[in-house]
Amino acid sequence: MKELDFNNSERKKTYDWFKTFSNSTCSMNVKMDVTNLIKHVKDKKESFFIDLLYIVVNGLNSIDEMRMRLVDDKPVIFSDINPAFTVMTELGTFENVRFKNCHTFKEFYEIAHTKIEEVKKQSHIRKENYNPENCYDDYYITCTPWVDFTQVTHPIPDNQSSQCIPRICWGKYTENNGKYELMLNITVSHIFVDGFPLSQAFIKIQELLDNANQVLQ
Numbered sequence: 747m748k749e750l751d752f753n754n755s756e757r758k759k760t761y762d763w764f765k766t767f768s769n770s771t772c773s774m775n776v777k778m779d780v781t782n783l784i785k786h787v788k789d790k791k792e793s794f795f796i797d798l799l800y801i802v803v804n805g806l807n808s809i810d811e812m813r814m815r816l817v818d819d820k821p822v823i824f825s826d827i828n829p830a831f832t833v834m835t836e837l838g839t840f841e842n843v844r845f846k847n848c849h850t851f852k853e854f855y856e857i858a859h860t861k862i863e864e865v866k867k868q869s870h871i872r873k874e875n876y877n878p879e880n881c882y883d884d885y886y887i888t889c890t891p892w893v894d895f896t897q898v899t900h901p902i903p904d905n906q907s908s909q910c911i912p913r914i915c916w917g918k919y920t921e922n923n924g925k926y927e928l929m930l931n932i933t934v935s936h937i938f939v940d941g942f943p944l945s946q947a948f949i950k951i952q953e954l955l956d957n958a959n960q961v962l963q
Contacts, residue, residue, distance in 0.1 A: 747883075750814065750821040761821070764936040771909055773933040775897050776948045778955060780919050781926045786958040794919075796858045797962055799887065800851055802914060802930075803829045804961075805951035806885060807847070811943040812934070815882040816907045821938070829858070830884040835868040844884060851962050886913045894918045898931045910935040 752761045764770045783801070787794045806812040806827065813824045830844035843861045848854040890898075900913040912934045919928040930951070934944060954961050 747817070747822050747824050750823055752821050760940070761937060765906070767936070768904065769902055769909065770906065770935045770937050771900075771902050771913075771933055772936050772939075772944075773897075773899065773931060774944055774948070775895075775929055775931045777927050778916075778930045778948075778952055779925060780928045780955055783955050783958045784919065784926045786962055790962075792855070792962075793859065793862075795889065795891075796855055796862070797958070798916065799829055799831065799858060800854050801954045801958070801961060802887065802916075802951055803827070803847060803885060804849075805954050806912065806914075806932075806947055808950050809943050809947045811939045812885075812912055812947055814938040815910045816937065817882055819907075824883045826883070828884050829887060831887040832889075833862050833865040835865060837868065841865045841868065844881075882907060882911060884911060886911055888914070889916045891918050894920050895929055895931075900933050902933075906935075906937075910937055912939075 752758050755761065780798070783794070783797060786792070787797055810823060813827050815822055815824065826847050828844060828847045830842055832840045833843050834840055843858075843865055845857050845861060848857060886900075895917045898915050898917075900915070902909055912932060914933070915931045917929045919926050921927075930948070932944060932947060
């Protein structure tokens with residue numbers, strides 16, 4: 747984690763302006779082409795969710811602004827951000843799962859698969875808090891694989907530091923003229939993320955999706 751100096755930044759006035767907002771978040775929904783990912787998943791008999799999770803996390807991590815946070819009201823940037831995502835249990839409730847990001851796909855897949863299976867089989871409610879406090883090096887990720895949505899909103903807390911954690915959601919993939927598509931939502935804080943880096947994140951994720959066979963090795 748490295749502290750940033752926005753006092754001497756060309757973006758200081760934008761940073762200061764959006765810090766005055768009670769809710770600084772903005773959101774974008776983009777239809778993504780997951781055709782190559784679907785083909786890879788079927789060929790390798792892998793989990794679509796885990797494969798897409800790996801691509802999304804590493805796509806976001808390639809954009810500096812996506813790794814920026816407010817910690818103790820100070821702007822910082824992390825070198826790496828971890829996945830934190832929801833899993834449905836046997837009770838029909840949802841639990842959050844998080845682990846330290848892995849840069850090799852096989853290790854990432856094994857850890858994610860193990861943790862997901864453990865949580866799925868839960869027959870009791872965990873006693874700890876739904877989300878750990880003062881933990882900012884995460885992406886909050888969820889999905890709604892039952893519906894193909896056109897837009898989605900996230901519950902946003904009053905805590906400004908939490909608002910700066912990007913929230914990601916994707917829906918059900920559908921076939922369109924031989925191409926598989928999926929709506930991806932990314933919600934960010936305008937304190938750090940403007941339209942350009944947000945667009946860059948979608949473009950990078952699409953690039954990784956197009957090269958799924960090489961990325962998921």
